[in-house]
Amino acid sequence: MKTFKITALSFLMIVLTSCKVSINTLPDQSATNSTQPLHNIALNGKVYSAVWQQNAGEFRALCYQAYNLAQIRVDENLKNPSKKPLAIITDIDETFLDNSPYAVTEAEKGNTFDTKSWMNWTSKGEAKAYPGSLNFFNYAASKKILVFYISNRDENDRIGTLKNLKDLGFPNADNEHLMLKGTSSDKEARRLEVLKNYEVIIYMGDNLADFSKIFTKKPQAERNDLVDRNAAEFGKRFIMLPNSGYGDWESALEGYNNQSTSTEKDQVFLRNLRGY
Template sequence: MKNLLLIFSFLVLTGSAFSQTSSKAYSVQAVNYFQTAAEVKALQIQAYNFAKVSLDFALITQPVTKPFAIIVDIDETLLDNSPYQARQILSGESYPKGWKEWVEEAIAIPIPGAVEFLNYADEKHVTIFYVSNRKIADIPATMKNLTSVGFPQVLESQMVFREKESSKEPRRKKIGENYSITLLIGDNLADFSDIFDGKSVSDRDQAVEKLKSEFGSRFIMLPNSLYGDWESALYQWNNAATEDEKSEFRLKALKK
């Protein structure tokens, strides 16, 4: 009996150690790809090169009914928070632990191409709205970070952060009342349209298909292997899923 108990506890321990190792390995690869793959840097630069072409085209072709504006997301669109993710892996903690402290440090480096592009838009007198799901309380530290790396128009009136709901649609609509929104830039599909909000993996796929002419023109998409609605959709929006359940979802999603 004692032996059986010993074997049983050994199995439980090695089982949970395995799931922790596999979830860690999963996150390490995501951070490695984001931080070291020059392909990610190339995609980011490509996105901002496209943004410039699209902006130039819009300025020439769009009728001027209202002042032009650009909507930009912040995290993984303008600022690189991957060191926060790396810290989480090394400390064994998970979001939101340590996030507030990371934001307060205001040391995130810019995403390649972002500072140059937004300064170009600024020269063209286009208004920039920083539409982020960071909290209102994070505005001062975020402004400090954005300013320190050279972003333009870092004004409190242009920081449109999350108050109640995470959907950005009401905030986009409000901006659209007074401005002509020429471009939206983000790393998450929900940065562009509420058609993507809270959708399943296959519904997201179909929505991209439906809006395919927008990508590279009005919608500028950046890569994010670290986190995003793509991952929530993979876990069927089950926020309470354990590491083991998440691992199951990931394995089940593999197409063979």
């Protein structure tokens, strides 16, 4: 693993250096063709993100910042009368479980993501928790606030996911509170199910669609516009955790074309970069 880290970092430096050259030629992106050597931004971006996630104190600080803020919001909400029991809805991956080891191991093989290797990773139930997350969720539980885990992991990931949550000591780690993808990745129906019986005080996620249906499958520019128009909700009802490795932002750039090759992905990324 250590050898790979060094190799990956060296390669990344080469990629970033060559990327700088490419950015400088951006106005002529129409001339780009698929026979050029790949800069492999998609794949190596995931490695770079994992380097940050696994090593940067700044990453840890952002996690603490989000979870400290969530606790402040919990305390505020506890002062308000509510007709229904209180609940928190949270995503799992890159909201409090760190899957960067999966990204690293797949990158070593030249892959980004596939269902089979993902299940191999989740079935181990060995993901570590984001800094601050375990304390926060147990604090909420100590205040009689229920935690609902709404995740787009598959049903096939259920056993490994519950093992992971239980082993780490997260509250409400049971079938009733773990709401997986089923037939739809749209989380709205699952949110509404919780809202029937509970007052949801905060939503936690690393992906805009974790918070509200208004963000689901929206084009890139519209996503950004919606974030601007809902700026006051972030840090209030919506608590965002850092994940620079993947998310709907990638899919939105590609027009939600999940069949893109890595060459096509790179071309999309290059077209959406600004130099000066």
